[in-house]
Amino acid sequence: MSSTTQKLIIETARQEFAERGYGATSIRDIARRSGMSLSALYHYYPGKQELLRAIIDEGMDEYFHSCEEALAGAGDDPAGQLVALVEATVRFRAEHPSKSSITITEQRSLEPEHLAAYEARIAGATQQWAGIIQAGLDEGVFTTPHPEDARRAVIAMCNAVAQWYRPDGELGVDDLVERYVSLALTIVEYRPRGVVRRPAR
Known part of the structure; x- marks a missing residue:
């Protein structure tokens, strides 16, 4: 796993959760904000709970x-x-x-x-x-x-x-x-x- 990509996903998800809350944030929101496709994000994390x-x-x-x-x-x-x-x-x-x-x-x-x-x-x-x-x-x-x-x-x-x-x-x-x-x-x-x-x- 690319540590750079992993850090990007984690930091993006953290920002989304902090601003909107876990319940109101979707995987699509995280992918969009990180500039990644859904399939690419799922390659690293299978779901929002794992993030x-x-x-x-x-x-x-x-x-x-x-x-x-x-x-x-x-x-x-x-x-x-x-x-x-x-x-x-x-x-x-x-x-x-x-x-x-x-x-x-x-x-x-x-x-x-x-x-x-x-x-x-x-x-x-x-x-x-x-x-x-x-x-x-x-x-x-x-x-x-x-x-x-x-x-x-x-x-x-x-x-x-x-x-x-x-x-x-x-x-x-x-x-x-x-x-x-x-x-x-x-x-x-x-x-x-x-x-x-x-x-x-």
Whole structure:
């Protein structure tokens, strides 16, 4: 498969889904926008569902990779790990809104077997956040009496960045990260033992 052609199809389908929604987009729309014939497009992807799965998988792969890189420099301190995950998530959502929005909202359009694989990956990510918050509680640096609610709140606010953030607005990504890190630490009721240092980028 030509990687160039594959990237063209994926990017075109992503734009169509982001602008019109999965349900309102047809394979013909994607083929027309990419300048390909229907038969040529079907040669690479047999249908719209396969395109959606490829788009979601690509977005999740990139996001999880960014989280892994951030955590690799965060050390063993739960507060540092939470800061790393918040920063990675906010940056990715702000810098890749289409990839983020489709991954978050169009999972409802996945067929059952594809949805099961998606949910398994999300469950793993959720457990990672939960594990960090629990570690903070165990070490006495997080004091929230509601860890599950805190986890949901932090993840939700970070993910929502993809829906509202605009790069031409008054708030830059670095400022946004600083604000959301502060909010996340407030939500988990962080009680520092010392200075939390953000991992070097």
